[in-house]
Amino acid sequence: MKAVELVHVDQKFPNMSYKALDDVSLKIEQGEFVTILGSSGCGKTTLIKMINRLYQPDKGEIRLFDEEISKKDPVQLRRKIGYVIQQIGLFPHMTVYENIATIPRILKWDKTKIEEKVQEMLHLVGLEPKEYRNRYPAQLSGGQQQRIGLARALICDPDIMLLDEPFGAIDAINREKLQNELKSIHSKSKKTYLFVTHDIREAFKLGTRVIVMNRGKILQYDTPEEIRQNPADGFVSDLIQTMEDAPGTGNEEL
Amino acid sequence: MEKIVDYFSTHTDEYFMLLGQHIGISILTTAIAILIAVPLGVLCSKKAMIQKVFERFFGLLRIVPSLAILMICLPILGTGIKPAVVALVILAVPPILMNTTQAFLHLPAATIEAATAMGMGKARIFFRVKLPLAFPLMYAGIRTAIVEVIASATLASYIGAGGLGNIIFTGLGLMRVDLLYIGGGSVAILSLLTGFVMDRIYQSATKYQRI
Ligand SMILES: Nc1ncnc2c1ncn2[C@@H]1O[C@H](COP(=O)(O)OP(=O)(O)OP(=O)(O)O)[C@@H](O)[C@H]1O
Ligand SMILES: [Mg+2]
Numbered sequence: 299m300k301a302v303e304l305v306h307v308d309q310k311f312p313n314m315s316y317k318a319l320d321d322v323s324l325k326i327e328q329g330e331f332v333t334i335l336g337s338s339g340c341g342k343t344t345l346i347k348m349i350n351r352l353y354q355p356d357k358g359e360i361r362l363f364d365e366e367i368s369k370k371d372p373v374q375l376r377r378k379i380g381y382v383i384q385q386i387g388l389f390p391h392m393t394v395y396e397n398i399a400t401i402p403r404i405l406k407w408d409k410t411k412i413e414e415k416v417q418e419m420l421h422l423v424g425l426e427p428k429e430y431r432n433r434y435p436a437q438l439s440g441g442q443q444q445r446i447g448l449a450r451a452l453i454c455d456p457d458i459m460l461l462d463e464p465f466g467a468i469d470a471i472n473r474e475k476l477q478n479e480l481k482s483i484h485s486k487s488k489k490t491y492l493f494v495t496h497d498i499r500e501a502f503k504l505g506t507r508v509i510v511m512n513r514g515k516i517l518q519y520d521t522p523e524e525i526r527q528n529p530a531d532g533f534v535s536d537l538i539q540t541m542e543d544a545p546g547t548g549n550e551e552l
Numbered sequence: 553m554e555k556i557v558d559y560f561s562t563h564t565d566e567y568f569m570l571l572g573q574h575i576g577i578s579i580l581t582t583a584i585a586i587l588i589a590v591p592l593g594v595l596c597s598k599k600a601m602i603q604k605v606f607e608r609f610f611g612l613l614r615i616v617p618s619l620a621i622l623m624i625c626l627p628i629l630g631t632g633i634k635p636a637v638v639a640l641v642i643l644a645v646p647p648i649l650m651n652t653t654q655a656f657l658h659l660p661a662a663t664i665e666a667a668t669a670m671g672m673g674k675a676r677i678f679f680r681v682k683l684p685l686a687f688p689l690m691y692a693g694i695r696t697a698i699v700e701v702i703a704s705a706t707l708a709s710y711i712g713a714g715g716l717g718n719i720i721f722t723g724l725g726l727m728r729v730d731l732l733y734i735g736g737g738s739v740a741i742l743s744l745l746t747g748f749v750m751d752r753i754y755q756s757a758t759k760y761q762r763i
Contacts, residue, residue, distance in 0.1 A: 373671050376671035401670055
């Protein structure tokens with residue numbers, strides 16, 4: 299069974315010379331960790347937002363676990379999909395605790411269970427619960443806010459996780475830690491992850507498969523080794539070149 | 553000065569009755585204005601056309617002096633509290649309406665998107681996210697409105713709606729300056745005090761913004 303399937307999906311926005319998604323077809327097996335690379339404006343966020351129905355495709359079909367999503371109730375659908383939004387989007391009027399506990403509270407989890415889970419999530423993203431749980435987002439650094447966003451998305455253990463540059467504002471050391479943490483959460487959970495990043499090293503390290511996009515098209519979708527050995531075209535090989543040209547810095551940005 | 557003290561000792565009951573009326577009419581008016589202006593403001597934030605229409609309409613009404621509105625209402629609604637409330641509501645709606653519209657127009661898009669993506673329903677997003685985030689600006693509008701209403705409710709006494717204005721109009725009729733001081737002073741103090749209390753509530757309700 300495919301966890302995610304896009305069939306000839308098109309998306310055009312007004313005043314654009316190219317389509318944000320241009321006849322995109324894609325199959326993702328359950329349990330994959332798919333990373334998405336591509337230059338700014340190539341449609342990565344658009345692709346992600348198709349999956350939780352924040353955008354409605356102009357053309358084509360999207361299926362999750364063999365079910366066409368346009369026929370499902372979007373609210374129920376989204377509760378099974380974790381989403382770390384590129385702009386973080388925490389609730390400024392709620393504490394860290396309330397932010398993370400939002401969906402569990404809506405789902406009426408038991409209070410002690412929520413308490414335990416929030417603690418666990420905070421530990422997971424490397425923030426001491428005692429110190430951070432009662433803070434407001436305005437009292438956190440950008441990187442800390444991003445980590446709360448991650449905790450908020452992970453708490454319900456969703457079937458599909460959509461992560462849009464979740465570590466963009468995090469320093470190299472903490473980023474490394476979080477990458478490892480996320481990788482281990484993923485391998486324990488057997489859930490399906492889609493992870494957008496500009497960091498090629500991050501994409502190749504985390505991804506069981508990597509998508510390379512340009513101007514609304516998927517240029518290549520394959521395992522990291524395969525992409526490295528057989529880049530589909532000039533764009534992809536240039537991309538890999540940038541990583542191999544600068545070994546060790548770990549921060550190649552597209 | 554003596555006269556003022558004298559007034560308070562002989563007219564205590566009357567004074568507090570008028571004060572009560574004044575506060576009552578102000579609260580009633582503001583409450584009605586909120587009930588009208590908040591839903592209307594939310595609507596205006598969604599449709600630019602509607603926003604234009606209502607802003608023009610209330611902008612025009614605002615130019616007409618409250619006293620004139622009172623007089624226009626008189627033949628239709630008679631004397632007493634009704635025309636006074638209508639006139640004061642017309643005065644109170646614009647600041648609340650405009651601020652509500654602006655508040656809902658400038659909600660943080662990423663936060664709303666995150667809420668949607670998490671699987672919060674429309675109603676939940678409205679009450680748990682949009683409304684609290686719009687609150688500070690809306691509240692500032694309500695504060696402006698209530699202070700204006702308290703000051704203008706004085707006029708309402710002129711057409712028999714009661715309130716602290718009674719003291720002023722009596723003072724004018726009898727040419728007694730002491731009564732003008734008492735009436736005018738009370739209204740001013742009530743306004744200031746209300747403004748102060750409203751500000752304190754604002755501070756504690758928006759603490760999260762300033763830490
Ligand atoms: N809601 C929208 N309305 C209009 N145009 C949009 C909208 N969302 C995206 N676009 C356009 O679609 C294109 C793809 O945008 P998208 O956000 O998917 O890019 P991206 O690959 O995520 O880029 P980045 O790496 O900068 O986040 C861009 O040209 C963008 O301007
Ligand atoms: Mg993006």
